[in-house]
Amino acid sequence: MDWDKLRIFHAVADAGSLTHAGDALHLSQSAVSRQIRGLEDSLNTTLFHRHARGLILTEQGELLFDATRAMAKRLDTATARIRDSEEEVFGELRVTTAVGFGTLWLAPRLTKLYDRYPDLKIDLMLEERVLDLPMREADVAVRMKEPSQADLIRKKLMSIRMRCYASKTYLEKRGHPETLDQLSSHRIICQAPSAPQVAGGASLIHKLLANDVGSTLTVNNYFGVLQAVIHDLGIGVLPDYLIEEFPNLERVFPDIESSEVPVFLAFPEELRHSKRVAAFRDFVQEEIMAHRRSIRELRERDEDI
Structure with a gap:
């Protein structure tokens, strides 16, 4: 397949107009039109519906545009990597x-x-x-x-632990539980034990829910858990790094926490010099x-x- 024709097709599909694509490519409208007709002939299909307001991709055109869009993104990424220098980061x-x-x-x-x-x-x-x-x-x-x-x-960045937190307002209203057997009058907010999460967090949740808990709210990520906790809904299982950003949270059950959870940064060997x-x-x-x-x-x- 002719790469130059694909480049021109991508510009036309992106612009929705032969004229606008020609301006971007510094080609005449007739030259762009000829390239599109040549591509359609080589594929034996129609890529655009033509009407007075411009061009609309056909189903076949949409398939090809998906491919050229992915190609363009990968080429842009490759170009940026090639242009990486010691002085610039872009x-x-x-x-x-x-x-x-x-x-x-x-x-x-x-x-x-x-x-x-x-x-x-x-x-x-x-x-x-x-x-x-x-x-x-x-x-x-x-x-x-x-x-x-x-x-x-790979590089280990730090370790975190999952702990129990609640807002000061919630604890003032519902009381500050000292032991797990007092959970019957409280709501636990956490990820579902079966949800994808760190093993240490799942173990802590299993330990809490093994008790007679008054009510539960499960959310599929920690951001949702945090939102419920800061809005005074209950005691949440959250990572300990949040305490710096949310000083209104108070730790509950200070002797209970998850095992250590390592945080790693990783990238492919080929990007070592990026x-x-x-x-x-x-x-x-x-x-x-x-x-x-x-x-x-x-x-x-x-x-x-």
Whole structure:
């Protein structure tokens, strides 16, 4: 298939007009039209419905546009990687992490990264599914367990624990339980034990729900759990890194927590020399060090009170 014709087809499909595509490509409308007719002839199909208001893709045209759009994105990504230099950090970086960590810890800190590298474009993919880094579903992953995929560079960033928290308003209204057998008059907010989550969190949830709990609310990610907790709905199972950002939360059952949950950063071996990956890695490590200092200062302050 003629790559030049595909490039012109993509421009026309994107613009919805021969004229606008020609302007973008610095070609005459007639030249663009000839290329499109030639592509349709080679494929023995019609790619556009033509009418007075412009062009609309046919079903076959939609299939081809999906393919050229994916090709264009991969070419843009490859171009940005090739242009990586020691002095500049720019282009797209696809980062994947869990919904809770990405929403509650990472996203609020990205202002600092963009201030440092204004030409960086981050595609933040928040999902519990573990994307395949060697197959390039993402460039960098931050995960709550050590990656098992081969050919990855990995670094342990920190460890977290799942703990029980409630808002001060909720505890003033419903009382501060001291033991698990007092849960009968409280609501537990957590992920469902069967939902994809860190093993330590699931074990803690099983331990809590083994008691006579008055009521439950299950949510499929920690962001939803947090929203319910800060709106005074009950006692939530949440990661301990939230206490810095949400000082109105109080810990419940201070002697009960999950096992240690490691947080890893990983990326494919082939991106070892990528300036964008290095910039993101260094930024995350700096923010974790700052986070640790803040937590330490909070603990020291609480001990002094």
